[in-house]
Amino acid sequence: xxxxxxxxxxxxxxxxxxxxxxxxxxxxxxxxxxxxxxxxxxxxxxxxxxxxxxxxxxxxxxxxxxxxxxxxxxxxxxxxxxxxxxxxxxxxxxxxxxxxxxxxxxxxxxxxxxx
Amino acid sequence: xxxxxxxxxxxxxxxxxxxxxxxxxxxxxxxxxxxxxxxxxxxxxxxxxxxxxxxxxxxxxxxxxxxxxxxxxxxxxxxxxxxxxxxxxxxxxxxxxxxxxxxxxxxxxxxxx
Numbered sequence: 001x002x003x004x005x006x007x008x009x010x011x012x013x014x015x016x017x018x019x020x021x022x023x024x025x026x027x028x029x030x031x032x033x034x035x036x037x038x039x040x041x042x043x044x045x046x047x048x049x050x051x052x053x054x055x056x057x058x059x060x061x062x063x064x065x066x067x068x069x070x071x072x073x074x075x076x077x078x079x080x081x082x083x084x085x086x087x088x089x090x091x092x093x094x095x096x097x098x099x100x101x102x103x104x105x106x107x108x109x110x111x112x113x114x115x
Numbered sequence: 116x117x118x119x120x121x122x123x124x125x126x127x128x129x130x131x132x133x134x135x136x137x138x139x140x141x142x143x144x145x146x147x148x149x150x151x152x153x154x155x156x157x158x159x160x161x162x163x164x165x166x167x168x169x170x171x172x173x174x175x176x177x178x179x180x181x182x183x184x185x186x187x188x189x190x191x192x193x194x195x196x197x198x199x200x201x202x203x204x205x206x207x208x209x210x211x212x213x214x215x216x217x218x219x220x221x222x223x224x225x226x227x228x
Contacts, residue, residue, distance in 0.1 A: 004157070035216070045158075045205065045219035091157050100165050101146060101209055102173065103217060105157030 002027045002094050006106035013082055014114050020067075021077045021109050023092030029053075031097045034068065034075045039089040039108075048090070051075065079111075087113045117141055119220035121206050127226045128196045136191040136223050138206030144218070145211035147189035148173075149181060151202040152222075158205060164189055165211065196227045 003026045013019045025034070036048040051059045051068050058066050063083075067076045079086055092106040122137045138147065145166050150158035150173075160173030164183040178200060180192045189208075193200060203224050207217040 006157075009155075043203065043222045045207075047216045050216065093157070100163055100171065101217065102148070102160050102163060103150075103158070103207075104174075105159070107155060107157050 002029070002096070002104045004092050004094050004104055004106035006090075006092055006109050008109045009107070010110045010112070012112040012114060015082060015084060017082055018078060018080050019082055019111065021079075021090050021092075021111065023075045023077070023106055025073050025075065025092070025094050025106075027073070027094065027096075029096050029098075033095040033097070034066075035093040035095065035103070036064070036066070036075075036077045037091045037093060037105075038086075039091065040085075040087070045091075049077065082113045084113050084115060087111060119206055119208055119218050121204075121220040121223050123223060124221065125224050127228065128193075129228050130197060132196050132227075133192070133194050134196065134225075135193075136204055136206075136225075138189045138191070138208075138220060139187055140189075140206075140208040140218070141187060142208060142218065143186070144208035145186070146209045146217075147183065148207045148209075148217065149179070149189065149191045150205045150207065151175065152205060153202050161191065161204075196225075198227045201225060201227045 035050045038046045063080045089108045094104045119140045148163040149161040162181040167186040206220040209217045
């Protein structure tokens, strides 16, 4: 079974700073997807970024980028020029390629951006 | 296009009562999922469906039943609610055979007293 671990329960940075959220996972699969979801106080789950394991290039989406280290089974999220609206819970998630597309989530990191 | 909707948004039950949560999607997605979210934990999969008339168990299925009689709807039932089922429940849907993102509903906060 796959497991996803986020070792930082809470983080806090000043607006405009850069912050990195950590995620490690355990799997015997060779092909899979990794995701970062954002959950603001509204509770809505919002996809931030995703990474295909077979791609060596790290995914980027505007201010969000990942550092994907397949051998180390590490998948960190970097938020550049952080904004107050980035305040949210962030969840790392894993999905196998085979079968139903079930997501396995980490415990989450609560990120607070301070003015 | 409403996406994924969930009914109700909030509910309080007494121990032993039953209820059904309704999830509806208008995106013609084949796959649908029910997750629960507890404090300090990520979302955990309860049950899922890969098509109309099919259901399967996820990570934490005990105490829940599901039905997918129509492609657009996925129902989650609690036959005899327990305080341990106090949680926020999320429904999600996705296209089959695709690694595209899952689209989540807004969640249902359930409290069992």
